[in-house]
Amino acid sequence: MASSILRRSLLSQSQGFGTWFSPIKLSWKKTTFRACAASSELNHPIRSEASLSVGTHLIPHPNKVEKGGEDAFFVSSCGGVIIGVADGVSGWAEKNVDPALFSRELLYNAASLVRDEEVNYDPRMLLRKAHAATTSVGSATVILAMLDGNGILKIATVGDCGLRVVRKGQIVFSTFPQEHYFDCPYQLSSEPVGQTYLDAVVCSVELIEGDTIVMGSDGLFDNVFDHEIVSTMNSHSDDVAEAAKALASLAMDHAVDSKFDSPYSLEAKTRGFDVPLWRKVLGMKLTGGKLDDITVVVGRVISSQNGVLDEVQ
Amino acid sequence: MASSILRRSLLSQSQGFGTWFSPIKLSWKKTTFRACAASSELNHPIRSEASLSVGTHLIPHPNKVEKGGEDAFFVSSCGGVIIGVADGVSGWAEKNVDPALFSRELLYNAASLVRDEEVNYDPRMLLRKAHAATTSVGSATVILAMLDGNGILKIATVGDCGLRVVRKGQIVFSTFPQEHYFDCPYQLSSEPVGQTYLDAVVCSVELIEGDTIVMGSDGLFDNVFDHEIVSTMNSHSDDVAEAAKALASLAMDHAVDSKFDSPYSLEAKTRGFDVPLWRKVLGMKLTGGKLDDITVVVGRVISSQNGVLDEVQ
Numbered sequence: 001m002a003s004s005i006l007r008r009s010l011l012s013q014s015q016g017f018g019t020w021f022s023p024i025k026l027s028w029k030k031t032t033f034r035a036c037a038a039s040s041e042l043n044h045p046i047r048s049e050a051s052l053s054v055g056t057h058l059i060p061h062p063n064k065v066e067k068g069g070e071d072a073f074f075v076s077s078c079g080g081v082i083i084g085v086a087d088g089v090s091g092w093a094e095k096n097v098d099p100a101l102f103s104r105e106l107l108y109n110a111a112s113l114v115r116d117e118e119v120n121y122d123p124r125m126l127l128r129k130a131h132a133a134t135t136s137v138g139s140a141t142v143i144l145a146m147l148d149g150n151g152i153l154k155i156a157t158v159g160d161c162g163l164r165v166v167r168k169g170q171i172v173f174s175t176f177p178q179e180h181y182f183d184c185p186y187q188l189s190s191e192p193v194g195q196t197y198l199d200a201v202v203c204s205v206e207l208i209e210g211d212t213i214v215m216g217s218d219g220l221f222d223n224v225f226d227h228e229i230v231s232t233m234n235s236h237s238d239d240v241a242e243a244a245k246a247l248a249s250l251a252m253d254h255a256v257d258s259k260f261d262s263p264y265s266l267e268a269k270t271r272g273f274d275v276p277l278w279r280k281v282l283g284m285k286l287t288g289g290k291l292d293d294i295t296v297v298v299g300r301v302i303s304s305q306n307g308v309l310d311e312v313q
Numbered sequence: 314m315a316s317s318i319l320r321r322s323l324l325s326q327s328q329g330f331g332t333w334f335s336p337i338k339l340s341w342k343k344t345t346f347r348a349c350a351a352s353s354e355l356n357h358p359i360r361s362e363a364s365l366s367v368g369t370h371l372i373p374h375p376n377k378v379e380k381g382g383e384d385a386f387f388v389s390s391c392g393g394v395i396i397g398v399a400d401g402v403s404g405w406a407e408k409n410v411d412p413a414l415f416s417r418e419l420l421y422n423a424a425s426l427v428r429d430e431e432v433n434y435d436p437r438m439l440l441r442k443a444h445a446a447t448t449s450v451g452s453a454t455v456i457l458a459m460l461d462g463n464g465i466l467k468i469a470t471v472g473d474c475g476l477r478v479v480r481k482g483q484i485v486f487s488t489f490p491q492e493h494y495f496d497c498p499y500q501l502s503s504e505p506v507g508q509t510y511l512d513a514v515v516c517s518v519e520l521i522e523g524d525t526i527v528m529g530s531d532g533l534f535d536n537v538f539d540h541e542i543v544s545t546m547n548s549h550s551d552d553v554a555e556a557a558k559a560l561a562s563l564a565m566d567h568a569v570d571s572k573f574d575s576p577y578s579l580e581a582k583t584r585g586f587d588v589p590l591w592r593k594v595l596g597m598k599l600t601g602g603k604l605d606d607i608t609v610v611v612g613r614v615i616s617s618q619n620g621v622l623d624e625v626q
Contacts, residue, residue, distance in 0.1 A: 124519075170492070172514045176485050201485045206437075206515040227583075270540075 050151040050207065051302040052081045055240030057248040059294045061219075062256075069293035070100040071217045072140075074111040080121060081147040084110050085161045085295050086140045087217040089187055102138025102190060109133040110144060121146060123156035128197035131188050139189035143175070145215060151207045151301070156200040159185035162221045165205055166212040166233045171226050173205040177218070182271045185218070212243075213299040219292035220247065222264035223254040233298070244298040251296070255289035264290040363464040363520065364615040365394045368553030370561040372607045374532075375569075382606035383413040384530045385453075387424040393434060394460040397423050398474045398608050399453045400530040402500050415451025415503060422446040423457060434459060436469035441510035444501050452502035456488065458528060464520045464614070469513040472498035475534045478518055479525040479546045484539050486518040490531070495584045498531070522616040525556075532607035533560065535577035536567040546611070557611040564609070568602035577603040 060069025070088035075081070084107045088099035110130035113119060119126045123144040141159025148154070155163060160177035178186040178201065186195045207213070212233050214220075224232075224247065232250060236243035254260045265287050275284050373382030383401035388394070397420045401412035423443035426432060432439045436457040454472025461467070468476060473490035491499040491514065499508045520526070525546050527533075537545075537560065545563060549556035567573045578600050588597050 167514075170489075172489055172491060173516055174487070174489055176483075176487055178483065178485060201480075202519040203486055204517045 050081075050147055050149055052147055052213075052299045053240050053302055054081075054083070054297060054299045055242070055244040056295075056297045057241075057244040058296075059219075059248050059252050061291055061293050063291075064293065067098075067100060070098075070103060071219070071293040071295040072100070072104040072107045073295050073297060074107050075297065076111050076114055078114050080114075080149070081299075082111075082114050082126075082144065083213075083215055083297055083299065084142065084144045085215050085217055085297060086142040087159070087161055087219070087293065087295070089139045089141070089185075092138045097137050099138055099140075101136035102134065103140035103142075105136045106130055106134045106140055106142060106188065121148060121154070123154055124197050124200050124202050127156050127158070127188070127200055131197060134188075134190070137190045139187040139191070139194050141185050141187050141218070143215060145213070147207070147299075152204055153207050153213065154202070154204040156197075156202045158195050158197075158200050159187050160218040160221070162216060162218070164214045164226065164229055165207065166214065166230055167208070167210070169230060169234060171230060174226070175201070175203070177221075182268065182273075207301045209301055209303040211301040212240075213297075213301070214247070215297040215299075216247075217293060217295040219255070219290070219294035220251050220296050222290040222292065223251040223260075223262050223294070225263055240298040240300050244296045247298070248294050248296040251289075251294045255291050255294070258288040260289050261287055262289040363394075363460055363462055365460055365526075365612045366553050366615055367394075367396070367610065367612045368555070368557040369608075369610045370554075370557040371609075372532075372561050372565050374604055374606050376604075377606065380411075380413060383411075383416060384532070384606040384608040385413070385417040385420045386608050386610060387420050388610065389424050389427055391427050393427075393462070394612075395424075395427050395439075395457065396526075396528055396610055396612065397455065397457045398528050398530055398610060399455040400472070400474055400532070400606065400608070402452045402454070402498075405451045410450050412451055412453075414449040415447065416453035416455075418449045419443055419447045419453055419455060419501065434461060434467070436467055437510050437513050437515050440469050440471070440501070440513055444510060447503070450503045452500040452504070452507050454498050454500050454531070456528060458526070460520070460612075465517055466520050466526065467515070467517040469510075469515045471508050471510075471513045472500050473531040473534070475529060475531070477527045477539065477542055478520065479527065479543055480521070480523070482543060482547060484543060487539070488514070488516070490534075495581065495586075520614045522614055524614040525553075526610075526612040526614070527560070528610040528612075529560075530606060530608040532568070532603070532605035533564050533609050535603040535605065536564040536573075536575050536607070538576055553611045553613050557609045560611070561607045561609040564602075564607045568604050568607070571601040573602050574600050575602040577601075 054075050056073060058071060064070060070090060073085045075083050086103040086107045088103035090099050092099045110126055113126060113129050116129060123146050126144055141161050143157040143161035143163060145153055145155045145163060155175060157175050163175045164171050165173035186199055188195055214229055228250060232247050233243055236246055254262055269286055273286060275286050367388050369386060371384060383403060386398045388396050399416040399420045401416035403412050405412040423439055426439060426442050429442060432442060436459050439457055454474050456470040456474035456476060458466055458468045458476060468488060470488050476488045477484050478486035499512055501508055527542055541563060545560050546556055549559055567575055582599055586599060588599050
């Protein structure tokens with residue numbers, strides 16, 4: 001099999017789509033996780049125990065509903081609270097490889113390895129070991145976020161899955177996508193030409209009670225602006241499952257709207273893409289969302305009183 | 314004195330400025346700093362010793378050249394490599410208070426306290442102690458960044474000073490501004506109504522050899538787009554002092570250009586600001602840069618062989 005960095009999709013200069021199918025919506029009930037640490041040595045204001053209430057929602061691409069799309073995610077409370085999102089690179093389908101296999105196996109391995117003694121609360125090491133254990137052919141963008149008992153969220157990302165932290169009605173922290181060129185993100189791969197754990201951007205942010213973490217595949221961030229993320233979180237401040245569902249639905253509404261000036265189409269224009277001249281003459285412009293699998297994970301930081309590592313459903 | 318959160322400046326719907334004075338350009342020669350740590354316990358790819366080559370450039374607001382503007386910065390190699398940038402909030406001038414006093418004293422105190430045993434490589438604690446030691450009246454936005462020997466850059470920020478990390482020709486990490494409303498950033502203050510160290514966003518990023526850190530006051534980021542930061546760094550990959558100077562000069566060129574669609578004017582438009590209707594009829598639009606003090610610090614991560622804490626000029 002030829003080794004290549006596969007573009008996520010064929011870039012089309014016309015973003016209009018006439019029909020879409022009712023998708024299967026995968027939703028996961030709100031779950032609260034706790035991670036704890038002794039606080040006597042702390043001299044900063046973060047509470048001694050960080051809890052996270054998590055809601056998730058996944059809407060497959062309209063053409064991929066039957067197989068559930070090519071995104072994958074997990075949320076685990078083993079060894080701290082860990083969230084992972086991965087997005088299989090669609091270009092593999094042109095080579096008769098199911099793009100969902102790699103992303104799903106990668107995250108299955110990540111979830112299985114969180115308590116491995118070499119991982120030791122290091123998301124880069126977890127990526128390394130999960131990738132090494134993955135045997136499926138394909139490639140994926142991926143983001144892992146680990147929350148410790150001190151309220152520190154440590155993140156490793158390869159590609160264009162993303163994470164935002166919303167605090168008091170504004171975004172205070174955001175990851176940045178990595179790419180080779182437009183629509184061709186960095187990606188972990190079964191092939192040597194892809195990226196490795198060494199290429200991951202590893203960063204962290206100290207969270208406080210009330211913070212909201214929003215993680216997702218590029219299907220979210222290509223279709224929803226940051227200010228829309230903030231207003232959606234503000235409108236659903238009591239229910240993370242509803243918040244995740246609302247965001248995913250908004251992303252899909254924009255994705256199928258050929259007139260919407262999406263983050264994706266705006267970025268395409270800044271990169272020099274445009275409609276052909278004859279379409280311009282007819283008054284057409286490069287607009288529209290980007291049809292894709294959409295995965296959204298919303299986590300709200302909650303303070304709690306006791307010191308027991310616990311999963312509450 | 315009445316307590317208030319002061320807006321940085323009066324927002325004008327016309328961004329055109331007819332004249333500006335030749336500024337004093339403050340430039341600091343390239344200096345290389347090293348911070349070291351034993352590597353035997355490390356199981357990740359970051360080298361055992363992180364060096365930083367730093368260049369700086371400050372251009373005061375054209376109306377504030379004689380006093381050197383109201384920004385302040387420092388770079389220190391005591392207790393690791395530490396960089397600070399602060400921007401005095403201009404609104405204090407309306408109350409006959411020199412906005413430069415608070416920002417300069419705040420950073421002077423920060424530079425003096427880096428080795429304090431309670432600081433212990435915690436930029437939030439350093440902000441806390443520096444703020445507590447500051448007696449001048451006024452307020453400022455501020456960002457502190459500390460690089461340890463493992464290549465981890467830990468950052469605390471209050472307000473709209475900023476930091477980018479450029480890696481292999483793209484931005485891989487960025488801070489986010491915090492504000493009360495447009496043009497009124499979070500600010501440490503002599504008055505109780507301002508923010509404190511508790512409001513700081515504290516985050517970190519693992520750096521690798523070849524990374525470029527770009528820090529600055531909002532005078533930089535209001536006038537220069539991220540892609541311009543990247544291209545300027547690419548054009549000056551051998552000399553951090555020239556890189557800082559080029560960026561600051563570009564920011565001032567844009568700041569005085571009433572026709573330039575700056576990040577500032579674009580953001581103003583998304584917030585609903587616009588020229589009056591009669592100007593629209595005449596074909597005028599809300600454009601232009603933002604005249605301000607401009608501080609730029611550029612740091613390039615260099616690997617080195619020995620393990621001695623050293624300052625090289």
